[in-house]
Amino acid sequence: MNSLSKMPISALFAVIFSSVVTAHGGGSELMGGATNSAYLKECGACHLAYQPQFLPKRSWEKVMNTLDSHFGDSAALDDALKSEILGYLVKNSADASSSKISRKMLASLGTAETPLKISDTPYFKRKHREVRADVFKRKSIGSPANCTACHLSADKGDYDEHKVKIPRK
Amino acid sequence: MRIPSLFVAVCLVAATPGFGLAAGFNPEMTKYVQGLETQAKKQESSFKGFDAARGKKLFFDAQPNAKSGPLSCATCHTSDLKKSGKTLVGKVIPPLAPSANKSRLTNVKETEKWLLRNFKQVYGREGTAREKGDVLMFINAQ
Numbered sequence: 323m324n325s326l327s328k329m330p331i332s333a334l335f336a337v338i339f340s341s342v343v344t345a346h347g348g349g350s351e352l353m354g355g356a357t358n359s360a361y362l363k364e365c366g367a368c369h370l371a372y373q374p375q376f377l378p379k380r381s382w383e384k385v386m387n388t389l390d391s392h393f394g395d396s397a398a399l400d401d402a403l404k405s406e407i408l409g410y411l412v413k414n415s416a417d418a419s420s421s422k423i424s425r426k427m428l429a430s431l432g433t434a435e436t437p438l439k440i441s442d443t444p445y446f447k448r449k450h451r452e453v454r455a456d457v458f459k460r461k462s463i464g465s466p467a468n469c470t471a472c473h474l475s476a477d478k479g480d481y482d483e484h485k486v487k488i489p490r491k
Numbered sequence: 492m493r494i495p496s497l498f499v500a501v502c503l504v505a506a507t508p509g510f511g512l513a514a515g516f517n518p519e520m521t522k523y524v525q526g527l528e529t530q531a532k533k534q535e536s537s538f539k540g541f542d543a544a545r546g547k548k549l550f551f552d553a554q555p556n557a558k559s560g561p562l563s564c565a566t567c568h569t570s571d572l573k574k575s576g577k578t579l580v581g582k583v584i585p586p587l588a589p590s591a592n593k594s595r596l597t598n599v600k601e602t603e604k605w606l607l608r609n610f611k612q613v614y615g616r617e618g619t620a621r622e623k624g625d626v627l628m629f630i631n632a633q
Contacts, residue, residue: 468581
């Protein structure tokens with residue numbers, strides 16, 4: 323209850339803060355949330371609709387071509403939805419983005435690597451090296467894939483390290 | 492043998508108005524559930540209609556799962572369907588009970604998609620027509 327009741331306040335701060343950043347022309351630091359409505363609905367049901375800017379085009383192609391067995395789950399879609407979503411992901415992938423996170427992400431990957439997970443990339447591991455493996459296993463976190471557990475405004479593309487809040491349980 | 496049992500089944504359906512259909516489904520969903528009923532009758536000669544009690548059992552029956560540990564429908568949707576649940580990745584799932592969430596069981600495409608995925612995840616296979624009908628009766632009564 324405690325952490326829940328705090329959420330709206332920090333969300334409010336995030337909104338105020340991000341508008342200040344934009345006003346100063348530093349907006350490219352923030353990727354923004356994912357926008358495509360099919361993507362948000364179909365790929366945001368089980369977890370955050372991760373920002374496409376986190377992975378290269380080749381990764382999204384692989385993710386979208388293996389939806390039948392998607393990390394032990396089935397996320398299969400019909401062909402029309404699949405191609406719409408893949409189109410959106412490719413158009414906004416790390417290769418096509420000028421955000422700082424995308425550039426660092428690409429630099430951390432060898433050209434031969436095609437990660438399926440953001441949380442498997444060297445960039446992610448470097449940024450989270452201070453987070454112990456057992457912290458990710460805490461009941462209210464569960465997995466590194468649950469970005470929103472610690473980055474409360476992850477859905478808006480805000481991963482600012484100063485706003486991270488790790489749940490204690 | 493086949494003809495008499497089919498005949499009995501048809502008589503039963505005819506004798507029971509709204510047989511197997513709980514109140515409250517919209518026309519689109521009613522048609523879908525009727526389709527499941529027709530299929531169930533073809534697949535099981537002993538089928539006498541959907542049963543929310545069997546659906547409840549199916550909903551709570553935990554299956555061994557190598558990745559997550561024992562997994563049931565209630566793992567993600569909780570044992571009180573009027574409450575919000577949580578996926579294994581930690582994302583909130585709005586309540587499954589139509590009494591608490593009006594959009595539930597109103598769209599056939601959505602319902603079919605999730606029943607397919609969720610049965611595969613819990614039971615490692617697709618649900619049969621009877622199982623799907625049973626569990627829909629149970630959910631719809633919540």
